[in-house]
Amino acid sequence: MQQNNNPALILLAALIPLALLAALVSGPVSIDLPAALAGGWHSEAGDAVILWQLRLPRALLAILVGGALGMGGAAMQGMLRNPLAEPALLGVSSGAALAAILLLYYGVAWQSGWLLPVLAIGGAFGAVACVWLLAGRGASASRLVLAGVAINAFLSALMALALNYAPSMFAMQEIVFWLLGSLANRGWDQLLLALPFILFGAVLLFCARNYLRALSLGEASAASLGFRGRRYPLLVLGGIAAAVGAAVAVAGTIGFVGLVVPHLVRPLVRQDPARLLWASALAGALLLLLADILVVNFVGAQELRIGAVTAFIGAPFFFWLIVSVRRGQAL
Amino acid sequence: MKKILLLTLLLLSIKATAYNHIASLNLCTDQLLLNWVAPEKIASVTWLSASDQYRKAPLPEHIHLNRGRAEELLRLDPDLVLVGQYGAQRAARRLRELGFNVVDIPDAYSLEQLSQQLQALENVLGENPPLEKQKALLEKMLAQPQRPAAASALILSANNITYGSGMLEHQLLELAGFENLAAADGTEQLRRVSLEEVIAAQPDLLVLYGGEKDFAIAHLAERHPVLRHYFDRDRVFTLPSELSFCPALVAADVLQQLKEKRKSLAAKQ
Amino acid sequence: MKTPTLQVSCRDLSLERRRTPVLREINCAFSPGELTAVVGPNGAGKSSLLETLAGVLAPASGHIELGDRDATAIPAAERARLCAYLPQSEAPAWSLCVADLVALGLLPWGRAADRPQRVAAALELVDATHLSGRAVTRLSGGELRRVQLARLLVGDAPLLIADEPTAALDIRHQLQLMHTFRNQADAGKTVVLALHDLSLAARFCDRILLLCDGRLAAQGAPQDVFTPALIGDVYGVSCEFRWRDGVADFVPLDLL
Structure with a gap:
């Protein structure tokens, strides 16, 4: 916990601008980057529009969403004291996704750009509230996990039902695409919509950082260190719901970032659950940005879904995790 | 009577x-x-x-x-x-x-x-x-002589799909006097077209496919602010959804409307 | 560091867990400079009493007074600065390094400029300086216990509570640890330990609380509480205490 400016973390932070640059130059159209940059925000020239209105918001959204997912995963693992936890475990992602799906196909038609994300964020909060109520007051981590699994299973069943009764093949395709996540065709409006929620979530998690530190000793010890009552778990859950809910609301469900990233960077912060939040946000942002660069450069009839890319990275990592647990190594 | x-x-x-x-x-x-x-x-x-x-x-x-x-x-x-x-x-x-x-x-x-x-x-x-x-x-329609294209057009359908030279939609565009930009680069069937390709191609007419009220993510591209000026300047044509599942009903009407659209575009220039 | 002292008292303290009473009307007091051992058979309520004192559990009725204030009136963060608590089993979730784990004990005090020095001093107290850079998952049971003890001592809480701190320690480290607690008490702290080893309790502690079925069966100086009659009653064993210079050898004989 003493300040150590880890070179690996600095490298991570330095890689983000580089990846951002890579994201700005990659795309199906080759553009003259310096000229487009010089053209500025208001330029009507094609290259400038592509850079400022398409590539930049998409890349920044990848950073924002990846950061939110990484941070949410770190917070979830810290709170549940479980290295296999991820935000989806408490139904945050499925709550947001279900709200979006219901809105899209069984309720109000799409009228304005912000209605769906706002309701999806509401769905995330609703799912977390259900978990909290089901777990009961003063619930322990294991009871929260149980309640989360139960709520999550129920929400997944509802989503399967929605898929089953999708009004048409297109609607079904839409649901599947939503569940795989995508950053395609997103612009500044989605970015500006998600940003305040993700920042709000980050502030809540920042307030709960010492609680997460104390929790690494266990719940009784954390309580004796002054982190007693419902306030702190609520801070963490609220932070996760706001940040991850907003990320899911604008980009769909993108799995594995919240699970894998905290693992990757935990050694870099000497396992400190508080600094892990920010390190995971950095690494999550970088990972998702790189995954999106892969998506953009992938040639195919349909756009590669970013959720599929992260799962491709994540699943082998999961195998490795299981094998290393079998070998009795520390997680 | x-x-x-x-x-x-x-x-x-x-x-x-x-x-x-x-x-x-x-x-x-x-x-x-x-x-x-x-x-x-x-x-x-x-x-x-x-x-x-x-x-x-x-x-x-x-x-x-x-x-x-x-x-x-x-x-x-x-x-x-x-x-x-x-x-x-x-x-x-x-x-x-x-x-x-x-x-x-x-x-x-x-x-x-x-x-x-x-x-x-x-x-x-x-x-x-x-x-x-x-x-x-x-x-x-089939007997009509092919006229040289007077304007360019690009189809942006659901999920960023565009139509190439082998498609009915392409034939209608050509007959109406538009050059289908998707066919120009050799696309025969369907192809993914990203928004930046649309911006780079700068078609005179942006052709969308109908049915937008139901499917939100698929039509996200059409709502993107970079395409707003196409809507503002009335350079958008929306194909009826029937054209995709039963063109016999509407093909002739669509061709007529496309021709009128081309004339109105030409009048603006 | 000069620490303020803290007088602690419990009045009619009762506690319920899942609607079953586990502590019934406990009346006792803990004074600065005093090392108190809470003893009793398994399930007697030792851990519950300590957790209630530490503020981890809220009493069903009755009061705890820290100094001249009711404990419920003290904000959690301030109470954490008054009282440091080490639970019976504390498994760290992450493979923190020893120094970082010890530093967690300073959380209630916020950012302390002298944190590394304090951590080093606490590690020295428990004879674990050499472990400082080691990951806690690579410690033996005894080493971990000592490191956790350092976590308890690293702050300057006037009330120290530890639940069976000597469990899993070899005899050398048991003695060393009891000496550490003795020194802390002598320095003016109020120290409360739950112990199973009655000999250690008799030798190092000033006062004994004997719990049985959530009730206080006896309290007082070791010589008054550790009598074959009382212990036989509470534990259901026949036993003998051999006193030499205020130090008792406790010899359990047979089941009653």
């Missing part, structure tokens, strides 16, 4: 169509029947035709909605069953085995296939004035 006209129309169609109990196992033939054949002669259409997405007017109550299963039609005892090229093949085979009069109506993905489709339909239904009219319009 009106009554007499209706009666003669009815008489005409009775004379024209030998079948009085027609069933359809295909969304497009559903639509063609509902539009061109007297409702009392239709025994059954697919359930899709009753869904909000495809229905234009309430369906008559006596029409049974089938889900493409043979046993549903057995009970109705149709004297003609229309099936498409794809889908419900198992039911069609079973019905054929049971001695029903099952006729394949080919799907149409180009103007040439469209006239074949209408021909096939005419062969079964006999004389049918609206069908004749569509067929004549189509033949006129």
Whole structure:
């Protein structure tokens, strides 16, 4: 916990601008980057529009969403004291996704750009509230996990039902695409919509950082260190719901970032659950940005879904995790 | 007066169509029947035709909605069953085995296939004035000399899909005097087109596909602010969704509208 | 560091867990400079009493007074600065390094400039300086216990509570640890330990609380509480205490 400016973390932070640059130059159209940059925000020239209105918001959204997912995963693992936890475990992602799906196909038609994300964020909060109520007051981590699994299973069943009764093949395709996540065709409006929620979530998690530190000793010890009552778990859950809910609301469900990233960077912060939040946000942002660069450069009839890319990275990592647990190594 | 006209129309169609109990196992033939054949002669259409997405007017109550299963039609005892090229093949085979009069109506993905489709339909239904009219319009369209393109266009359909030179939509654009930019780079069928390619290609006309009210993510691209100036300057044309699932109904109208659009674009310049 | 002292008292303290009473009307007091051992058979309520004192559990009725204030009136963060608590089993979730784990004990005090020095001093107190850079998952049971003890001592809470701190320690480290607690008490702290080892309790502690079925069976100086009659009653064993210079050898004989 003493300040150590880890070179690996600095490298991570330095890689983000580089990846951002890579994201700005990659795309199906080759553009003259310096000229487009010089053209500025208001330029009507094609290259400038592509850079400022398409590539930049998409890349920044990848950073924002990846950061939110990484941070949410770190917070979830810290709170549940479980290295296999991820935000989806408490139904945050499925709550947001279900709200979006219901809105899209069984309720109000799409009228304005912000209605769906706002309701999806509401769905995330609703799912977390259900978990909290089901777990009961003063619930322990294991009871929260149980309640989360139960709520999550129920929400997944509802989503399967929605898929089953999708009004048409297109609607079904839409649901599947939503569940795989995508950053395609997103612009500044989605970015500006998600940003305040993700920042709000980050502030809540920042307030709960010492609680997460104390929790690494266990719940009784954390309580004796002054982190007693419902306030702190609520801070963490609220932070996760706001940040991850907003990320899911604008980009769909993108799995594995919240699970894998905290693992990757935990050694870099000497396992400190508080600094892990920010390190995971950095690494999550970088990972998702790189995954999106892969998506953009992938040639195919349909756009590669970013959720599929992260799962491709994540699943082998999961195998490795299981094998290393079998070998009795520390997680 | 009106009554007499209706009666003669009815008489005409009775004379024209030998079948009085027609069933359809295909969304497009559903639509063609509902539009061109007297409702009392239709025994059954697919359930899709009753869904909000495809229905234009309430369906008559006596029409049974089938889900493409043979046993549903057995009970109705149709004297003609229309099936498409794809889908419900198992039911069609079973019905054929049971001695029903099952006729394949080919799907149409180009103007040439469209006239074949209408021909096939005419062969079964006999004389049918609206069908004749569509067929004549189509033949006129096909006979038209290809004019040099006066403006460029690009189709941006759901999920960022665009249409290449082998598609009906391309033929309509060309006939209306547009150069289809997706075909210019050698695309024959469907291709993914990203927003930045749309911006870079700078088409004079942005062609969207209908049905936007239902599917939000698929049509996200159309809502992107970078395309706003196309809407502001009225340089957008929306193809009706019928063109994708049953072009015979609307192909001629769409061509006419596209031509008018090109003229109005030319007038602006 | 000069620490303020803290007088602690419980009045009619009762506690319920899942609607079953586990502590019934406990009346006792803990004074600065005093090392108190809470003893009793398994399930007697030792851990519950300590957790209630530490503020981890809220009493069903009765009061705890820290100094002259009611404990419920003290904000959680301030209470954490008054009282440091080490639970019976504390498994760290992450493979923190020893120094970082010890530093967690300073959380209630916020950012302390002298944190590394304090951590080093606490590690020295428990004879674990050499472990400082090691990951806690690579410690033996005894080493971990000592490191956790350092976590308890690293702050300057006037009330120290530890639940069976000597479990899993070898005899050398048991003695060393009891000496550490003795020194802390002598320095003016109020120290409360739950112990199973009655000999250690008799030798190092000033006062004994004997719990049985959630009730206080006896309290007082070791000589008054550790009598074959009382212990026989509570534990259901026959035993002998051999006293030499205020130090008792406890010899359990047989089941009663």
